[in-house]
Amino acid sequence: MFKYLNPSYIFTITGKILNVLKFIVTPIIIIGVIFSVFVSPIDYIQGDAVRIMYIHVPSAWISLICFAAISFLAILNFLFKIKSATLFYKSLAPIGLTFCFIAIFTGALWGQPTWGTWWAWDARLTSMLILSFFYIIFICGYKLTSNSERSAKICSFISVLGLINLIIIKYSVSWWPTLHQPSSISLFRESTVHLSMLIPLIIMLFALLLYSALIFLMKYRIETIRVKKKSLKD
Amino acid sequence: MIIDILNLNGHGVFVWPSFIFPLLVCYILFLRTKKTLSKLEKENIKEIKILSQQKFEHIKKQKISLLNSKT
Numbered sequence: 676m677f678k679y680l681n682p683s684y685i686f687t688i689t690g691k692i693l694n695v696l697k698f699i700v701t702p703i704i705i706i707g708v709i710f711s712v713f714v715s716p717i718d719y720i721q722g723d724a725v726r727i728m729y730i731h732v733p734s735a736w737i738s739l740i741c742f743a744a745i746s747f748l749a750i751l752n753f754l755f756k757i758k759s760a761t762l763f764y765k766s767l768a769p770i771g772l773t774f775c776f777i778a779i780f781t782g783a784l785w786g787q788p789t790w791g792t793w794w795a796w797d798a799r800l801t802s803m804l805i806l807s808f809f810y811i812i813f814i815c816g817y818k819l820t821s822n823s824e825r826s827a828k829i830c831s832f833i834s835v836l837g838l839i840n841l842i843i844i845k846y847s848v849s850w851w852p853t854l855h856q857p858s859s860i861s862l863f864r865e866s867t868v869h870l871s872m873l874i875p876l877i878i879m880l881f882a883l884l885l886y887s888a889l890i891f892l893m894k895y896r897i898e899t900i901r902v903k904k905k906s907l908k909d
Numbered sequence: 910m911i912i913d914i915l916n917l918n919g920h921g922v923f924v925w926p927s928f929i930f931p932l933l934v935c936y937i938l939f940l941r942t943k944k945t946l947s948k949l950e951k952e953n954i955k956e957i958k959i960l961s962q963q964k965f966e967h968i969k970k971q972k973i974s975l976l977n978s979k980t
Contacts, residue, residue, distance in 0.1 A: 708928060713914075723917035727927040734931065773938055777931040784927040788920055886935060893942045900949045907956065 685759075686899050689892045696889040700882070707882040710875035718872075725872070727785040732860075733880040735778035735803070737887055741771030742806060742841060745813065746834035753831035762902065764830065765817060766894035770887050772810040779803055790854050798847035799855035802840060809837040 711729035718725035745764045752760035782800065783793045794800065813833045820826040843850075848857045859867045866873060915921050 704932070708932075712924070712928065717918075723920035723924055726917070726920075726924045730927055730931055769938070773934060777934060780930060781927040784923045788923050886939075890938060890942055893939075893946050897942070897946050897949055900953050903953065904949075904956070907960075 686896065689896055693889065693892050693896075696885060696892065700885050700889050703878070703882040703885055707875065707879040710878050715875045716869075716871050721789055724785060724788040727781055728872075729875050729879045731778055731781040731785055732876060733883045734774045734781065736880065737883055738771050738775035738778055738803075738806065738810075739841060739844065741767050741774065741887075742809065742837055745771065746838045746841075749813075749827070749830040749834040753827045756827075761817070761823070761827070762895060762898045765898050766891050768810060768814050768817075769894065770890050772807065772814065774883070774887070775803065775807045775810055779807065786854075792854075795854050797853040797855060798851040799844065799853050802844045802847050805840050806837070806844060809833060809840060813837070 707729070711726055715726065715729070717723055745767050748760040748764040748767075751757055752764070779800075782803070786795070787793050813830060816829040816833055817826045820829060847853060848855055860873075860876075868876065915925070917924050
């Protein structure tokens with residue numbers, strides 16, 4: 676299994692996958708936007724404002740998935756000293772931060788027509804804002820620390836705290852009375868979103884996941900080259 | 910018709926920025942990452958060329974010294 680975590684092995688494969696991804700990401704994003712803005716129906720309460728959901732929800736999901744993956748990798752690196760895990764989390768963190776900001780921004784834009792306010796200090800919104808701070812601290816944690824062991828310690832510590840925040844984000848709508856609606860889509864029960872709205876949502880999620888994969892692979896190559904250069908200098 | 914699409918029943922002012930801003934941010938992130946990657950890849954190729962040249966010269970020197978020692 677560890678053969679597949681070997682940076683040189685992954686470096687060769689990433690080059691091939693990158694070439695394919697570069698060509699398919701843009702058309703899928705365009706299809707997703709067309710479905711979201713023109714094809715999907717209007718919500719009977721929210722009207723056209725519901726279209727913001729197609730960008731807000733996938734962004735929020737990706738930012739949460741990224742942090743969960745980062746935390747897992749940072750803890751793995753701290754416990755078992757798997758150096759390639761650092762390459763993975765360094766490549767994932769900027770993507771997660773970007774999508775976290777997008778989720779907060781689009782959430783504010785969605786909040787104004789539906790709740791009548793851009794921002795409220797409610798549990799879900801605040802915990803998402805805290806997640807963005809965790810991302811920033813995490814990125815600073817490895818960028819500003821030259822010592823790899825200390826960096827691993829800092830990153831794993833932030834990850835553990837961030838994981839607690841992830842649980843808070845997930846259950847914030849159930850634990851506290853919030854403006855934010857409870858989740859409509861779950862892996863374990865039937866979705867309350869109609870299929871005509873679910874399809875554009877899945878297309879946008881798929882498009883943004885492909886985009887994330889593209890950036891991740893590019894960042895991974897950058898980090899691998901940096902490590903190679905550093906080892907050549909040493 | 911175009912005005913209707915832009916207006917989106919009064920929600921256009923919220924809907925359009927929510928698509929334009931994230932896609933713009935994603936595009937900028939892509940361009941920046943691509944620029945850094947191509948710069949690093951070029952530097953990496955240069956370094957590998959220099960290193961392989963040095964290695965070649967080193968092997969050449971070793972062969973010459975071996976030949977000298979035999980004679």
